Amino acid sequence: MFSEANVELLLGIVKNDLASALWQTVYMTFLPTILAFVIGLPLGILLVTGEEGGIRPLPKPLMKILNVVINLLRSVPFLILLVVVLPISRFVVGTTVGTPAIIIPLAIAAFPFIARLVETSIREVDQGVVEAAQAMGASPFQIVWKVLIPEAKPALISNFTVALITIFGYGAMAGIVGGGGIGAIAINYGYYRRRALVLYCAVIVLILLVQLFQSVGNTVTRRSDKRIR
């Protein structure tokens, strides 16, 4: 494993590819997560506010469809989804290969998951506070904007971290469509070419990144939560 050739290969990768791979990893983790949140946040809120007895009930069939679509998208394995939505990638980012091509599939895979995470966060908001706002004459929009989202903020940040790390894990598969990033290095050098040293080092970098994301996420969550003295 520690043969001269292997070490040399590793050093070469560190010298030439590490910086850009790190950047690609970060970019193809954050961008899809943010995109997925933009879609998933309103959907998750709708799942709570639109149900029977919610603050703005929607027609039952509509809620049913919404739930089924979310479950359906969540049950498709990512690799299959990746292939299926490549035409959409071509349409949106203009290519089906490389790092940009994986942004759209990742976002599509993640938004139903995020919608569910948002749903649970919003459900945690004390119903009594919502009732108090209604008693003060708040409109459904005001309740969402001034009560549900701010009161659920710590849970939302915490769930953003969960989603980010999940998407980070999927991102390693970018290598399959010719994308870059640390995960691609692990797969291309470590797995396909059986260079264990590169594989282990890449995995260690991935572990460190996850640790970093999680601790930053925890800190931000804790700081934002005024329920902690």
Added chain:
Amino acid sequence: MGEPIIRIEGLCKTFGAGDGAVEALKDIDLTVERGDIFGIIGLSGAGKSTLVRCMNLLEKPTTGRVVVNGRDLMSMSERELRRERQKISMIFQGFNLLMQRTSLENICFPLELQGVRREEARKKARDLLALVDLPDKADAYPVQLSGGQKQRIAIARALASDPEVILCDEATSALDPKTTQSILALLKKLNRELGVTVVVITHEMRVVEQICNRVAILDGGVIQETGLVSDVFSNPRTEAGRRLVLPDGDKIHVLPRNRLVRLVFNGSSASLPIISTLAIEQGIKLSVIEADTRSIGEKTFGSMVLGLPEDETEAARALIYLREIPGVTAEEVTEYVQ
């Protein structure tokens, strides 16, 4: 009769439908007058919370009318109702403060909803903090406050929109007795100084005694009695009323074989040494089965259940004597609840 501010007519509320339907409120008629501190008392499950939630339509009545300030809430659009609710504030057992906002921001919240300018809202919130005696808690988050302080902030928040009515849903039930006293005193002060009408929902007699001028007794979704607190509490006319006002009546384990008489004292006469007078002057001995006196407002009220002597003529004489005492109602008890 003063000017009615809340008028409820023929209100029914049924939860669910078909076989599982529960009739929470049955044909409620109720009028709260401007400036009242109106108590609605009942045991848990009586429907009190549902009733108070019908007053701002948080709970939509199945049938009936809810008229607040001369306007029929049931016929309003969502938008009109929201505007109307700004004049009907509510405080809760669980305080229901926004946990992620400071006290000051919580008080600003209703003003924010109404689009009041930020500086103006904050200035008003500071005044209200002073009014509820917590001027130094502006930047404290709810988690840093005690239960009583949280309820004070909730009251300040309720006052921010200059309401005409404050609905209190078991507002003191989560508080210890001392804190309860101070919150009740605050509500009374607001009623007196700002003229705001207060509706209090509670299961505690003492809350009603302490601040209310009028009371309705709710039992099984039906208003059993309503009237001035002094009238209803000194002489409850219904079974439900007696159960609430004389709460220990069903806990006595003696099985009296004698005839019983219930005395209800009305004000000053409660202190008369009735029993000893009877014994000394008439030679009639009565046994005390149950006694309970309390002060309501400025007067003393009480009730007593006495066992009459076994001798029929002595019993009759005792009854005549008792009935002649001014300010005392003597009523023979035929069904004594064990």
